[in-house]
Every structure is written in C-alpha cells, then in structure tokens.
Amino acid sequence: xxxxxxSDHARVDIARRRLLVGAGGLVLGPCLLPLAATATPEAxxxxxxxxxxxxxxxxxxxKLEIPELAENGFSVPMTISIESPMTAADHVRTIYxxxxxxxxxxxxxxxxxxxxxxxxxxxxxxxxxxQRITAIAAMSDQSLWSATADVIVTLSACLETG
Amino acid sequence: MRRxxxxxxxxxxxxxxxxxxxxxxxxxxxxxxxLLSPELRAMQDDDARNPGMLWVEQGAKLWQxxxxxxxxxxxxxxxxxxxxxxxxxxxxxxxxxASGALLNLELRINRCRTEHMRAPPFDYExxxxxxxxxxxxxxxxxxxxxVATDGPAAPFLAQGKALYLERQGQLNVACFQxxxxxxxxxxxxxxxxxxxxxxxxxxxxxxxxxxxxHRRLRACQLGVRAHQFELGAPEYLALELYLxxxxxxxxxxxxxxxx
Amino acid sequence: MAQTRIVLPKTAKKGEIIEIKSLIQHAxxxxxxxxxxxxxxxxxIIKSYRVTYAGExxxxxxxxxxxxxxxxxxxTTVATVSGDVVFTxxxxxxxxxxxxxxxxxx
Numbered sequence: 160x161x162x163x164x165x166s167d168h169a170r171v172d173i174a175r176r177r178l179l180v181g182a183g184g185l186v187l188g189p190c191l192l193p194l195a196a197t198a199t200p201e202a203x204x205x206x207x208x209x210x211x212x213x214x215x216x217x218x219x220x221x222k223l224e225i226p227e228l229a230e231n232g233f234s235v236p237m238t239i240s241i242e243s244p245m246t247a248a249d250h251v252r253t254i255y256x257x258x259x260x261x262x263x264x265x266x267x268x269x270x271x272x273x274x275x276x277x278x279x280x281x282x283x284x285x286x287x288x289x290q291r292i293t294a295i296a297a298m299s300d301q302s303l304w305s306a307t308a309d310v311i312v313t314l315s316a317c318l319e320t321g
Numbered sequence: 322m323r324r325x326x327x328x329x330x331x332x333x334x335x336x337x338x339x340x341x342x343x344x345x346x347x348x349x350x351x352x353x354x355x356l357l358s359p360e361l362r363a364m365q366d367d368d369a370r371n372p373g374m375l376w377v378e379q380g381a382k383l384w385q386x387x388x389x390x391x392x393x394x395x396x397x398x399x400x401x402x403x404x405x406x407x408x409x410x411x412x413x414x415x416x417x418x419a420s421g422a423l424l425n426l427e428l429r430i431n432r433c434r435t436e437h438m439r440a441p442p443f444d445y446e447x448x449x450x451x452x453x454x455x456x457x458x459x460x461x462x463x464x465x466x467x468v469a470t471d472g473p474a475a476p477f478l479a480q481g482k483a484l485y486l487e488r489q490g491q492l493n494v495a496c497f498q499x500x501x502x503x504x505x506x507x508x509x510x511x512x513x514x515x516x517x518x519x520x521x522x523x524x525x526x527x528x529x530x531x532x533x534x535h536r537r538l539r540a541c542q543l544g545v546r547a548h549q550f551e552l553g554a555p556e557y558l559a560l561e562l563y564l565x566x567x568x569x570x571x572x573x574x575x576x577x578x579x580x
Numbered sequence: 581m582a583q584t585r586i587v588l589p590k591t592a593k594k595g596e597i598i599e600i601k602s603l604i605q606h607a608x609x610x611x612x613x614x615x616x617x618x619x620x621x622x623x624x625i626i627k628s629y630r631v632t633y634a635g636e637x638x639x640x641x642x643x644x645x646x647x648x649x650x651x652x653x654x655x656t657t658v659a660t661v662s663g664d665v666v667f668t669x670x671x672x673x674x675x676x677x678x679x680x681x682x683x684x685x686x
Contacts, residue, residue: 282648
C-alpha cells in the first residue's frame with residue numbers, strides 16, 4: 160500500500176468505506192474499539208483554535224505520510240516532514256497532530272528547533288475509527304502550515320475479549 | 322476436490338485429509354510477514370522500530386541476572402547466548418529425554434529455573450518469560466525450523482496433527498480450512514497466513530504488547546467459538562510441534578510484528 | 581524501570597545530521613478501555629519525552645492517549661560536540677525514566 164502525502168481535502172466515499180469494513184465473511188470476535196464518546200470535528204476545531212489562536216492556517220509545506228488503509232487502529236505509523244532550512248532564523252518550532260474522531264482531539268506534539276537539522280519526525284498513533292488526521296506546523300516566523308490525511312481503519316479477524 | 326474430501330466421514334476421509342494437509346511443502350507456505358502491509362513489514366524489519374525488540378532486550382538483561390536459591394544466572398551456565406543458543410529455537414518444541422515431556426521454549430526456560438536455579442517459574446504470559454523466550458528465539462532469527470518429528474516426538478506430532486484437522490467450535494471450523502485452504506484470502510481486515518508461528522513471541526498490534534503463541538492459539542479458538550485450552554496446555558504443545566513441523570525449512574522471525 | 585531501546589550512531593562527523601530512534605515499553609493506557617467486569621481501566625500514559633544533547637534540549641514531544649503503546653519516536657539532530665545525549669520520559673504519575681548515551685563527534 161503506497162504511503163503518500165495528501166493535502167487535498169477529498170472525503171472518502173462512505174459506501175466504499177462500509178464495504179471495506181464489512182467485507183470478509185466470517186465474523187470472528189467482538190469489536191475492540193473503545194466505546195467512549197468520541198471527539199467531533201467541532202471539538203477538534205476548538206483544540207486547534209486553542210493552539211493557533213486567531214492565526215491563519217494555510218495548507219502546504221507539511222508532508223503527512225500515513226497509510227491510506229490502517230491494518231490496525233491501535234498502531235498506525237506516521238511520518239511528518241516539513242521543508243525548512245532549520246536555521247536559527249527560519250525553522251519549525253512545533254508540530255501539532257489532531258484527530259477528529261478519537262476520544263481526544265490532541266494526539267501528539269513535537270517541539271523542534273535549529274538543533275534538529277531537519278524537520279522530520281516519526282511515531283505511531285492510535286486511530287479509533289476511519290477519519291481525517293490533521294498536522295499543523297508552527298514556524299519561527301509565526302506562520303502556520305497544515306496537511307491532512309484520510310485513513311481507513313479496518314478490524315482484525317481473531318480478537319480477544321477484555 | 323478438497324471441499325468434497327472435507328465432507329467425507331470415517332477413516333478414509335480422515336486419511337485423505339491427513340494426506341492433503343501434508344501435501345504442500347513448507348516452501349509454498351506463507352509467513353504472516355509476507356501478508357503484512359509494507360508499513361508493518363518495514364516495522365518488523367527495522368530492529369530500531371520493532372516493539373518486540375523491547376522484550377528481546379528485557380530477556381537479554383534477565384539472561385545475565387542471577388536469581389533463585391542457587392543465585393545463578395542463565396549466563397552462569399550457558400555463557401554468551403549469541404554463541405550457545407544459536408540454533409536452539411529451531412529444534413523446539415522438543416521432547417525432554419529425562420522426563421519424556423514435550424517442552425516448548427517457555428517450558429524449557431521455566432524448567433531450568435526450577436531445577437537448576439531453584440527459582441520460581443515465571444507466569445506464562447509475564448513480560449519476564451516473554452522476554453527470555455523472545456531473546457532465545459531471536460538468537461535463531463533467520464535460521465530454518467527443524468524440529469524432530471520421529472522417535473518420542475511422533476505421538477505428540479500425531480496428536481497435534483489431529484487437532485489441526487479437527488473441526489471445532491460453534492463455527493465448526495478446522496485450522497486447515499483457513500491456514501491451508503484459504504491462505505492469502507481476507508478475513509475481515511486480515512489476510513490469512515499459513516499459521517507457521519515462526520515469529521513468536523510476536524508483537525501483535527491487537528495486544529499492544531508482545532505475546533506468546535499459545536495466547537494466539539487461544540484467540541483462534543475464541544474466534545471459532547471453541548473451548549479454549551490453558552496457556553501451556555498439552556494440546557497447545559502438541560499443536561505447536563505440528564506447526565513447527567509444517568514450518569520445516571522456513572526461517573525464524575522472532576520478534577515478528579503481527580496484527 | 582520500563583525497558584527502553586535507543587538507536588543512534590556511536591560516532592558522527594561535526595555538522596552531520598544524525599537520526600535517533602527510541603522505543604520505551606509502556607502500555608499507554610487510555611482510560612477508555614474496560615476490563616472483563618466492565619470497569620474502566622485507569623488512564624496511565626507517558627506525558628512527555630525530552631532529549632538533551634550536551635546539556636541543551638534538542639527534541640521534545642508531548643504525548644496524549646492517541647500515541648500508540650510502547651511509544652516509538654524518530655527524529656534528527658545535528659552532531660556538534662562530543663557529549664551525553666540524555667533521554668527522559670515522564671508519565672502522568674510522576675514516574676521518570678532516564679537513559680544516557682554518549683555521542684562522539686569527530
């Protein structure tokens with residue numbers, strides 16, 4: 160499955176998403192997804208506002224690499240890279256990652272600086288459901304740049320209870 | 322042809338199933354690693370990223386740690402594991418000559434603890450036992466599986482094979498129906514592997530930690546709504562031996578990353 | 581103490597950008613899961629991960645429950661001088677795990 164940066168805002172076709180999640184035949188085991196209240200896009204917007212204030216967030220410069228189809232929502236590998244000289248005068252200060260469907264809208268934050276040499280971080284995140292992930296980079300000149308990625312989360316076959 | 326063979330009752334049908342199940346050589350069998358997405362395969366292949374390596378490291382530490390009334394460490398008798406333990410995991414499960422019992426790595430480790438270190442055995446699914454088992458299996462990573470199937474192992478192998486072929490649970494499914502007949506096909510979000518078990522103890526994303534093969538077998542049985550055996554049960558040991566025989570010639574991958 | 585695993589080059593040339601990868605064993609319990617009795621398993625997560633190099637902070641991450649269990653991070657830093665790279669993880673119960681790795685810069 161190719162990982163690619165996507166900064167377009169095309170929504171995943173809902174019918175296709177249902178077909179993918181429901182396909183497979185045998186129903187084995189209970190669903191392991193957390194049944195807590197999930198965040199809404201509104202909660203995510205509030206979390207973003209809390210961080211960026213009235214600043215304008217522009218799509219671009221940020222490359223968010225995450226599989227289009229996540230094999231397991233418990234651990235989804237993610238790479239974020241931003242083109243920046245990473246000098247004292249011009250560098251990425253903070254990268255924020257937001258979720259619209261997880262119980263909490265904040266996922267992880269990275270604090271970088273000129274010592275990094277390059278703005279590229281990797282980690283693995285949890286996704287409670289098929290959703291859009293948003294990464295926002297705050298630069299040393301106060302500008303804000305973003306990228307989004309839509310991820311389909313599938314369920315495994317042989318699950319355990321508890 | 323396989324479907325009609327599966328519907329036959331009686332000894333003739335069972336004999337036919339035995340023949341069918343043993344027919345595909347190990348080299349045609351597919352490790353779960355081959356069916357992972359490129360991202361997860363990359364995670365398994367990167368020792369700096371593979372979370373199962375945390376347990377390997379933990380095992381490496383325990384290897385050096387004296388324990389028990391005899392205040393011995395594994396290293397005290399076995400020295401450097403990279404030298405003394407290479408190839409060992411390829412021969413497990415194996416019959417212990419003294420007692421006649423079939424032991425997998427987990428049980429062998431605990432037997433060493435109780436008999437030689439005079440230390441209490443580790444709980445089967447504890448981080449400590451997962452760590453030591455991962456560490457030992459890891460010393461044979463890349464080496465081909467090669468368990469003994471003759472002599473004292475033969476009756477255990479037969480028992481394991483019978484379990485593999487037996488329909489079970491409310492869904493009335495036998496192991497071979499997925500892991501021989503439908504390899505590569507999708508089951509919910511998973512793709513069915515050949516059930517080779519060469520990556521265990523494995524870091525399974527569903528568990529969010531490393532886990533044993535027996536834990537995985539319990540999940541399989543739960544999936545078909547069959548009665549689950551206990552971790553370390555003789556049924557699982559026999560089945561583990563049969564799976565190891567099926568994986569003859571295929572490389573150990575521990576620690577595997579699985580979904 | 582939680583098991584950690586840190587991978588970085590032992591030596592680097594001055595000015596070289598090196599990649600540092602780290603893993604730490606931690607369940608990152610979200611607080612949303614329920615046990616077999618239906619009771620919520622309490623939240624227990626690593627909150628922060630901070631890396632200093634020769635005394636200066638070079639990387640910091642704030643973790644929320646959305647970070648996967650046994651958190652993995654990869655980031656880069658510029659090799660400047662020979663010195664200790666100190667890795668500090670702190671969880672939401674005040675437990676701190678620290679590891680130190682020496683980096684030699686030629």
